[in-house]
Amino acid sequence: MTTTWCLPDKVQAMKGRWDMRVNLDDVSAMEELDTIKALRDTDEYGKQFSEGWELSATFDVSSIEAPIEGIVVLGTGGGSAASVNLLKSYLFDELKVPLVLNQGYSIPAFVGDRTLVIVVSHSGNTEEVVSSYEQAIAARAKIAVITAGGKVLEMARQNGHPHLLVPGGMMPRIALGYIFLPMLALLGKLGLAGDKAEEVAETIALFAALHQQYGLQTPLAANPAKQIAREMDGLTPVIYGTLPFFDAPAWRWKNQLGENGKVMAFWNAIPSLHHDEAVGWDAPSAMLRGYHFTLIRDAEDSDKMCKRVEISADILRERAGAVRIVHSQGTSRLARLFSIVYLADYVSLYTALIRGVDPTPVEVINLFKSKLGQPLVQVQVR
Helix, strand or coil, X not given: CCCCCCCCHHHHHHHHHCCCXXXXXXXXXXXXXXXXXXXHHHHCHHHHXXXXXXXXXXXXXXXXXXXXXXXXXXXXXXXXXXXXXXXXHHCCCCCCCCEEEECCCXXXXXXXXXXXXXXXXXXXXXXXXXXXXXXXXXXXXXXXXXXXXXXXXXXXXXXXXXXXXXXXXXXXXXXXXXXXXXXXXXHHHCCCCCCCHHHHHHHHHXXXXXXXXXXXXXXXXXXXXXXXXXXXXXXXXXXXXXXXXXXXXXXXXXXXXXXXXXXCCEEEEECHHHHCHHHHHHCCHHHHCCEEEEEEECCCCCHHHHHHHHXXXXXXXXXXXXXXXXXXXXCCHHHHHHHHHHHHHHHHHHHHHCCCCCCCCCHHHHHHHHHHCCCCCCCCCC
């Protein structure tokens, strides 16, 4: 993520307030603290997803021919990588070829002329993506590109690769509608996934309903997102999803707590964690009392999975600082997946705001970039 923005003086001025506590029902205080309007952009997920799906219809990939024996997506960060993981979970029992997320500087040895490589960089300048894109070209892979500009767009045009230009000017981690949906549409156009129009329409409609539950104007007493953020306050969050469909939302939730919430968080998935991580629940009680566990439940969880989730929650309630089970909402799997993503995004924002922290700046990422000599990620009001 190497987009260059302009950091307003207001952000610097607000830093002196970052040790202040904020009442989650104090709308004006949170709006003032949220300098780059991350809450507004989250409120508008329905609009963004509508635009993203409409834009996806224009993605011309007719030049990409069969056979395709594997898919590798080049992408990093809260937007691209999250979208790929969500796509893998969503299409787990439908996609007939392997789908691999590649986040490093190099590509797997199996990439060749029967591999579809999807290059995803919102900024277009992510150095890991540029490096691996160059190698995919050398490997003669079938390539499609999704970006808002930058070096990646230049390379796509120079090499004649199909590309979709998506809107920029926003944090990639809040741009899933412009990243996830084009990838889903691309797979549909290539015959690798079915028609998802109805599920997308349900998801967009669900955002409007969930906004009424989670949005800034809904008071704490009636707002599950604010309630979870308050429960997590002062504790280390751990998010548990379920395999094979709801591991990706847990991973996304953990990452959003890092980028938006500015807190350390962890994730894992049931049942695999019962074979290793769960032994850590025997840690001293003084340690376990410092953790908040969120367990995700979904309508497609089997009876065995439901039992594992409930038993896990029962054991943890005796040991941890707090435990909560959250249920996905919606009918289709796509809507249910994004119902958890939407809740997680709001929780992560409130987790920062309750502590008087602006959720947008990513100062540690900029510290890494400054030491690597890369352009810094800065922010501006759109």
